[in-house]
Amino acid sequence: MSANRPAAVVVLAAGEGTRMKSATPKVLHEICGRSLVGHVLAAAGELEPENLVVVVGHAREKVTEHLTRVEPGVRTAVQAEQKGTGHAVRMALEELGGSIDGTVVVVCGDTPLLAGETLRRLAATHAEDGNAVTVLTAEVPDATGYGRIVRDDATGAVTAIVEHKDADEGQRAIKEINSGVFAFDGQLLADALKKVRTDNSQGEEYLTDVLGILREAGHRVGASVAGDHREIAGINNRVQLAEARRILNDRLLTEAMLAGVTIVDPATTWVDVTVTFERDAIVQPGTQLLGATHLEEGAEVGPHSRLKDTRVGAGARVDNTVSDGAVVGPQASVGPFAYLRPGTRLGLKSKVGTFVETKNAAVGEGTKVPHLSYVGDATIGAYTNIGAASVFVNYDGQDKHHTTVGSHCRTGSDNMFVAPVTIGDGAYTAAGSVITKDVPPGSLAVARGQQRNIEGWVARKRPGSAAAKAAEATSREPEDQG
Numbered sequence: 001m002s003a004n005r006p007a008a009v010v011v012l013a014a015g016e017g018t019r020m021k022s023a024t025p026k027v028l029h030e031i032c033g034r035s036l037v038g039h040v041l042a043a044a045g046e047l048e049p050e051n052l053v054v055v056v057g058h059a060r061e062k063v064t065e066h067l068t069r070v071e072p073g074v075r076t077a078v079q080a081e082q083k084g085t086g087h088a089v090r091m092a093l094e095e096l097g098g099s100i101d102g103t104v105v106v107v108c109g110d111t112p113l114l115a116g117e118t119l120r121r122l123a124a125t126h127a128e129d130g131n132a133v134t135v136l137t138a139e140v141p142d143a144t145g146y147g148r149i150v151r152d153d154a155t156g157a158v159t160a161i162v163e164h165k166d167a168d169e170g171q172r173a174i175k176e177i178n179s180g181v182f183a184f185d186g187q188l189l190a191d192a193l194k195k196v197r198t199d200n201s202q203g204e205e206y207l208t209d210v211l212g213i214l215r216e217a218g219h220r221v222g223a224s225v226a227g228d229h230r231e232i233a234g235i236n237n238r239v240q241l242a243e244a245r246r247i248l249n250d251r252l253l254t255e256a257m258l259a260g261v262t263i264v265d266p267a268t269t270w271v272d273v274t275v276t277f278e279r280d281a282i283v284q285p286g287t288q289l290l291g292a293t294h295l296e297e298g299a300e301v302g303p304h305s306r307l308k309d310t311r312v313g314a315g316a317r318v319d320n321t322v323s324d325g326a327v328v329g330p331q332a333s334v335g336p337f338a339y340l341r342p343g344t345r346l347g348l349k350s351k352v353g354t355f356v357e358t359k360n361a362a363v364g365e366g367t368k369v370p371h372l373s374y375v376g377d378a379t380i381g382a383y384t385n386i387g388a389a390s391v392f393v394n395y396d397g398q399d400k401h402h403t404t405v406g407s408h409c410r411t412g413s414d415n416m417f418v419a420p421v422t423i424g425d426g427a428y429t430a431a432g433s434v435i436t437k438d439v440p441p442g443s444l445a446v447a448r449g450q451q452r453n454i455e456g457w458v459a460r461k462r463p464g465s466a467a468a469k470a471a472e473a474t475s476r477e478p479e480d481q482g
Contacts, residue, residue, distance in 0.1 A: 004123040007102030007186055009049040010092040013037050013109030014057025014079040019237045025059040026235065027109040028066055031245040032252065033272025033290060036235055037063070039112035039248075041071050042273075046116030047105065047123060053095055054109065055079050055088045084204030085180070086196045089189070099190035103127070106207065108180040110235045112244055113251075118226055119181070125224040126183035132219030133189070133211055135161065136181035138229035146177035147208055149223065158221045161208035165201050176225075178208060179232035183224075188214060248273075261295075264302075278314075296330070310340070313348075326358075329365075347382070361392075364407065376400075377419065381407030387431065388413045406441065 017026025027037035034042065037054065044052060052071070056063045057079040067074050077095035079088045089106055093099060103126060105119065118136070126134035135158060137149050143164075148171045150160040161178045162171050192213040196205045215221045226232055235241050252273060253266045260279030263269050271289045281295035284302025291309040295301060299312040303320065310323040313330035321335040325342035328334055333351045343360030346352060350363045353370040361375045364382040369375055373386055377394040380386070384405055392403045393416050401419035405411070409423055412431035423429065424441030433447040458468050 004047075004103070004120065004127050006047055006049045006105045006123055006183070007100050008051040008053060008092075008096060009044040009047060009105045009107065010089055011037065011040055011044060011052070011054040011107055011109050012085060012088050012180075013063060014055045014060075014082055014088055015110075016058040016082075017110070017236065020241075021238075025063055027063060029235070029241055031112055031241065032248045032270075033274050034112070035066060035070070036112045037067070037109040038070050039273075040107055040109050040114060041067075041074070043114045043116040043119055044105070044107060045071075047119055049105070050102070051075065051096055051100075053077055053092045055092050057082055057088075084198075084202070085207035086193055086205030086209065089207055090193045090205070093186075093190050093193070100186035102186050104184045104186045104189055106180075106182045106184065108234055111180070111232060112235065113231045113233060113247060114181070115231055118231055122181065122183050122224045125222065129222045130220060131183070131222040132185050132214045134183040134222045134224055135211065136179040136226055136232065137176050137223045138179060138226040138232050139175050140177055140229045141175075143172070143175050143177050147180075148172065148174040149176040149178055150174070151176075158211060158223050159215060160212050163200070163206065163208065177232075179226065180234065181232065182207070184210070185219075188219060192217075269302075299328075305335070378403040378405065378417075380405045381409070381425065383407055384409040385411070387411045387415055387429075390415045390417070393418045 013027045015026060020026050020029065028035045053075045054067055055077045060078060064076050067076065075095060077091040079091045103123060105123060122134060122136050145164050147161045147163045148167055149158060150162055150171065151157060152159050189210065192210040195213050196209045198205055200206060211221050230247055233244060235244055249270055250266065252271050253263050253269060256277050257263050261277045262282045264283065265285035268285045269283050269287050272291060274292055275289045276294045278295065278297040280298045282300040286304040287302035288306045293307045293309060294311045296312060296314040298315045301307060301312060301318045305318055305321045307323045309325045312318055312328045313332060315331040316328045317333050318328060319335035321338045321340065323340035326340035326344035329347045329350060331349045332346045337355050338352050339357040341359035344358045345362045347363055347365040347367065349366050351368040351370060352358060355372050356369050357374045359376040361378045363369065363380050366383040367380050369386040370388065372388050373390040375392050377400050378392045384407060390411060394400050403417045403419040403421055405423040406425035406427065408426045411429045412433060414432045415429050416434040418434065418436045421435055422438045424439055426442045427439045428444045429435055429439065430444065430446040433445060435445055435447055439445040458471055462468050
């Protein structure tokens with residue numbers, strides 16, 4: 001446990017986010033597999049706070065339900081009216097009993113690039129310098145819209161944070177900005193919030209005014225500068241959302257490549273924060289890896305594949321494939337143009353080929369389903385070959401039924417397996433068969449109509465047609481040759 005463990009982390013997530021132009025609350029928009037607030041909670045969690053409180057307001061039912069799923073131990077405080085950041089923090093402290101001993105870290109719920117390490121440095125600086133408040137700052141190329149950090153020219157101490165709309169021309173030239181992330185002494189924070197006024201352009205309680213109040217009372221106000229200004233970027237519209245997604249994705253891919261993963265084209269590869277890799281995995285261009293997807297050593301995925309919650313075994317190859325909730329065994333081959341649906345389990349060195357769809361299917365070691373087939377609700381043994389254009393007919397219009405195919409079977413092309421049905425080990429089925437009964441081990445099943453040729457049918461039913469003329473010409477050929 002960290003020596004700088006805060007007494008509480010407060011996450012501000014009550015705003016509406018009108019510039020997103022969305023029915024979804026801003027903090028619930030997702031990048032790289034997590035909501036904006038989910039990323040903030042993950043960073044805050046690295047501090048191991050004694051209390052974690054999220055201030056909710058707009059669409060609080062949706063936000064609270066989401067928080068319950070992603071962070072079960074989180075507490076919420078309601079800011080029924082958005083009266084400013086100072087008011088929001090007051091609501092959080094009331095949820096915690098009014099005041100709190102120890103450090104209180106305040107973060108914004110729309111800063112998904114904020115790293116846990118940056119928060120740890122903030123908490124460490126706050127403790128080591130004995131500050132009443134420590135603000136996380138950054139130097140940015142364009143400070144428009146951000147609160148400016150005003151420092152004492154002689155000492156460099158932070159004297160105030162001036163909101164952009166309240167700043168004069170000289171203050172707007174300052175490039176160092178407030179990130180909206182602070183570490184406070186909990187007792188001093190609670191006392192100072194009672195003194196925050198609303199005589200500003202918005203008539204709101206600014207949390208930043210606490211710095212001036214504490215400084216005037218003789219307390220120390222410090223700062224911790226973020227190493228990368230992009231970490232503190234807040235998301236206010238879809239353009240910024242896309243920019244943050246690109247930055248975070250690049251960060252994740254860089255970590256993977258430094259750990260021994262080959263990313264052939266990072267510009268067209270997208271991954272979630274929950275995706276994991278082993279060394280020597282290869283990701284080809286145009287690939288998306290989502291959810292709890294994991295690539296084992298030497299696995300290769302892509303190009304143009306989308307895998308979600310899928311495990312790809314060592315040395316397996318997955319090409320031009322969509323997969324959701326599947327397990328691909330070691331050295332298996334999938335695709336191109338395959339669709340693996342939930343419940344698919346592919347064994348060692350198995351094959352699911354071109355235009356094959358599987359669902360709730362276990363495919364045994366060395367077994368091949370090469371092309372143009374649907375395998376649903378089925379178990380297939382080892383070293384079996386499923387013929388082209390086969391369909392496992394699992395649905396009777398009301399219920400799903402299971403098909404079992406044994407090991408070392410050879411099923412013909414264009415087979416229909418009408419479940420429930422079992423094909424015994426070593427059995428064969430003839431091409432074009434509709435299998436509705438169990439096939440004993442080692443048997444050949446033939447289930448198709450007897451072929452019957454009706455001579456002269458075209459001449460009688462389609463006289464004068466191109467087919468009739470071709471057939472007539474063919475029938476005269478021996479005479480002409482004579």
